[in-house]
Amino acid sequence: MTPPVINLTRGMPPVDVFPVNDLARCAETALRHDPATLLQYGRSPGYKPLREWLAEQHRVNPDQVLIGNSSLEIFAFITQIHLGPGIRACVESPSYDRGITLMRRSGAQVVGIPLQEDGLDLDALEAEIKQGPPALLYVVADFQNPMGTTTSAEKRRRLAGLAQEHGFWIVEDAPYRALRYKGQEAPTLHSLAPDRVLLLSSFSKILAPGVRLGYVIGPAETIAELARWAVDTYIGPVFPTQGMVYEYCRAGLLAPNIERLKQVYAPRLEATLEALPKHLPGATWTRPEGGFYVGVTLPQGGDMARLLARADGAGLKLTDGRGFYPVPEEGNRFLRVPFCSVTPEEIEEAMVRLARIV
Amino acid sequence: MTPPVINLTRGMPPVDVFPVNDLARCAETALRHDPATLLQYGRSPGYKPLREWLAEQHRVNPDQVLIGNSSLEIFAFITQIHLGPGIRACVESPSYDRGITLMRRSGAQVVGIPLQEDGLDLDALEAEIKQGPPALLYVVADFQNPMGTTTSAEKRRRLAGLAQEHGFWIVEDAPYRALRYKGQEAPTLHSLAPDRVLLLSSFSKILAPGVRLGYVIGPAETIAELARWAVDTYIGPVFPTQGMVYEYCRAGLLAPNIERLKQVYAPRLEATLEALPKHLPGATWTRPEGGFYVGVTLPQGGDMARLLARADGAGLKLTDGRGFYPVPEEGNRFLRVPFCSVTPEEIEEAMVRLARIV
Numbered sequence: 001m002t003p004p005v006i007n008l009t010r011g012m013p014p015v016d017v018f019p020v021n022d023l024a025r026c027a028e029t030a031l032r033h034d035p036a037t038l039l040q041y042g043r044s045p046g047y048k049p050l051r052e053w054l055a056e057q058h059r060v061n062p063d064q065v066l067i068g069n070s071s072l073e074i075f076a077f078i079t080q081i082h083l084g085p086g087i088r089a090c091v092e093s094p095s096y097d098r099g100i101t102l103m104r105r106s107g108a109q110v111v112g113i114p115l116q117e118d119g120l121d122l123d124a125l126e127a128e129i130k131q132g133p134p135a136l137l138y139v140v141a142d143f144q145n146p147m148g149t150t151t152s153a154e155k156r157r158r159l160a161g162l163a164q165e166h167g168f169w170i171v172e173d174a175p176y177r178a179l180r181y182k183g184q185e186a187p188t189l190h191s192l193a194p195d196r197v198l199l200l201s202s203f204s205k206i207l208a209p210g211v212r213l214g215y216v217i218g219p220a221e222t223i224a225e226l227a228r229w230a231v232d233t234y235i236g237p238v239f240p241t242q243g244m245v246y247e248y249c250r251a252g253l254l255a256p257n258i259e260r261l262k263q264v265y266a267p268r269l270e271a272t273l274e275a276l277p278k279h280l281p282g283a284t285w286t287r288p289e290g291g292f293y294v295g296v297t298l299p300q301g302g303d304m305a306r307l308l309a310r311a312d313g314a315g316l317k318l319t320d321g322r323g324f325y326p327v328p329e330e331g332n333r334f335l336r337v338p339f340c341s342v343t344p345e346e347i348e349e350a351m352v353r354l355a356r357i358v
Numbered sequence: 359m360t361p362p363v364i365n366l367t368r369g370m371p372p373v374d375v376f377p378v379n380d381l382a383r384c385a386e387t388a389l390r391h392d393p394a395t396l397l398q399y400g401r402s403p404g405y406k407p408l409r410e411w412l413a414e415q416h417r418v419n420p421d422q423v424l425i426g427n428s429s430l431e432i433f434a435f436i437t438q439i440h441l442g443p444g445i446r447a448c449v450e451s452p453s454y455d456r457g458i459t460l461m462r463r464s465g466a467q468v469v470g471i472p473l474q475e476d477g478l479d480l481d482a483l484e485a486e487i488k489q490g491p492p493a494l495l496y497v498v499a500d501f502q503n504p505m506g507t508t509t510s511a512e513k514r515r516r517l518a519g520l521a522q523e524h525g526f527w528i529v530e531d532a533p534y535r536a537l538r539y540k541g542q543e544a545p546t547l548h549s550l551a552p553d554r555v556l557l558l559s560s561f562s563k564i565l566a567p568g569v570r571l572g573y574v575i576g577p578a579e580t581i582a583e584l585a586r587w588a589v590d591t592y593i594g595p596v597f598p599t600q601g602m603v604y605e606y607c608r609a610g611l612l613a614p615n616i617e618r619l620k621q622v623y624a625p626r627l628e629a630t631l632e633a634l635p636k637h638l639p640g641a642t643w644t645r646p647e648g649g650f651y652v653g654v655t656l657p658q659g660g661d662m663a664r665l666l667a668r669a670d671g672a673g674l675k676l677t678d679g680r681g682f683y684p685v686p687e688e689g690n691r692f693l694r695v696p697f698c699s700v701t702p703e704e705i706e707e708a709m710v711r712l713a714r715i716v
Binding site for chain 2: 010012013015018020021023024025027028031032035036037038039040041042069070072073076098101102105204208209210211212232233234235236237238239240241244
């Protein structure tokens with residue numbers, strides 16, 4: 001009998017963590033309670049009660065919040081407005097593959113700045129800035145995708161200072177920030193340079209990705225500009241799901257849900273960090289304190305294309321590490337391990353299979 | 359006491375026609391029934407059961423259907439893929455203002471072809487094609503926005519033939535097609551030239567706009583190309599609302615809902631066509647057999663900017679007719695009357711107010 005395939009490709013939450021009953025009830029309640037808004041055209045930056053709730057959470061004004069159909073699409077709008085052929089954008093190297101795709105789609109030149117355990121290599125960033133500031137810098141400061149690392153408080157302060165000094169935008173993508181399993185939180189880049197940072201986040205990792213409910217926090221005039229772009233694109237974002245999520249938040253269900261998720265995910269991170277030295281002593285890896293990913297660098301001498309094929313044969317689905325690097329060859333030994341979507345037992349088994357083929 | 363303002367700006371359904379209870383129940387049922395799909399990432403062209411249901415309705419294969427977060431956004435994707443700076447696109451003149459905005463945003467040159475009572479002036483279109491075929495032609499063949507006119511069967515055949523002969527895309531936007539109050543349906547352009555037509559439609563006018571649920575029907579390979587673009591933009595469209603709408607359709611509720619809407623809207627069209635000769639004998643207007651709009655051309659000598667200001671003062675909100683014309687001055691005497699969103703009494707009163715200021 002073939003053992004079941006273990007999927008370590010995307011950062012998907014396991015299906016069994018979704019609070020199905022609560023969401024089903026909240027969807028019904030919301031639609032009955034406010035149908036005139038939720039079922040009508042809404043030429044707006046999102047469902048007003050949810051904007052207000054998010055504004056309170058982030059200690060900003062509601063006009064600093066725009067809600068959209070996924071934070072990825074809001075980032076697409078940002079790239080459409082701020083980037084274009086010949087314009088330079090910087091990313092951590094490695095970075096979120098879908099973010100890189102969108103920046104490139106706009107025609108921009110995407111420059112990777114090496115990522116270290118405590119965040120970007122700021123000397124390398126400063127050297128890059130000497131050639132003129134980039135239009136924007138895309139950063140996942142908390143539990144980075146794909147590395148799992150977190151930018152230190154010290155580097156956040158320097159980074160915020162650089163953005164202010166040289167006048168470029170930082171897009172701080174923070175979908176994992178609430179999922180801290182240990183250690184201490186550092187301030188958001190947004191809190192350090194509110195005029196220069198657009199903070200993206202979403203409900204995908206703390207509630208359910210299928211709602212595609214993302215949002216951005218930023219200066220009111222920049223949010224208004226994004227809102228005009230969004231209205232021109234789709235008139236208004238999908239409303240009934242925003243009503244459902246607002247009802248869920250209003251009822252005080254989100255905070256306990258996040259606590260529950262941490263209880264599920266923390267042991268999966270531990271299992272990953274225990275399995276790695278046992279089965280892959282020749283590799284190196286990050287030691288995240290939260291989020292969805294551990295970044296693994298395999299011993300030298302391997303070849304990604306062959307590895308993926310052999311993993312496939314061994315019942316292990318992996319993502320090509322090269323896709324996370326602006327210069328793909330640099331990711332030839334890199335693997336992202338999305339530990340949340342698999343049980344501790346599956347993680348152990350996955351590492352056994354990986355060791356066998358490395 | 360000031361009489362209440364009458365709003366004749368956008369084509370919004372009246373709030374009281376939304377089947378709130380059915381939709382609330384369907385949302386809950388769908389989420390309980392298929393949470394593993396509706397709440398998870400779905401890198402796909404839409405919720406599979408709804409794609410299949412739509413495919414059956416349109417007698418195509420499911421791989422010819424892509425569902426998105428509004429048909430307008432799907433059109434945005436089409437413009438992003440097929441248009442660009444210096445590329446020519448044709449529209450009916452007048453046409454849907456938001457469609458024109460999106461084509462222009464891509465950098466395309468938007469050329470208006472005069473619209474007649476029975477559809478496009480095809481001689482003018484042929485003359486335009488002589489300068490090289492456009493990349494695409496955007497048409498609302500049924501109950502046009504903003505004119506209310508319907509393209510004749512004869513002109514549909516010629517139009518389909520031109521697209522095939524000269525190899526350009528027709529985007530057939532058909533959100534009003536199901537709302538016919540009298541007369542006979544003509545075949546869709548899509549049925550006449552399935553390889554050259556992308557048929558856009560949505561649930562906004564036959565169910566509720568807030569769900570932002572649009573779709574496109576086209577050749578499988580074109581749909582696959584659009585799906586890749588959509589996945590790169592937002593991974594997947596919003597799913598819970600698709601589950602809700604599928605549940606609504608599956609339960610057989612859509613057809614009776616459309617019948618109910620026709621009962622509400624048909625008298626509003628009649629009231630408009632009766633009020634116009636009574637109060638605006640010097641104007642001319644279209645005589646639609648369905649949809650949302652009557653197009654009114656005011657007597658000569660007026661001035662749109664002054665008219666809008668005076669209407670505002672008289673408690674009547676109007677949309678600037680110039681926005682519907684690729685060459686704005688041509689719309690200086692044009693008014694779109696979206697009759698569905700107001701009662702017959704309000705229509706009568708609106709025409710009284712309009713007559714007073716014209």
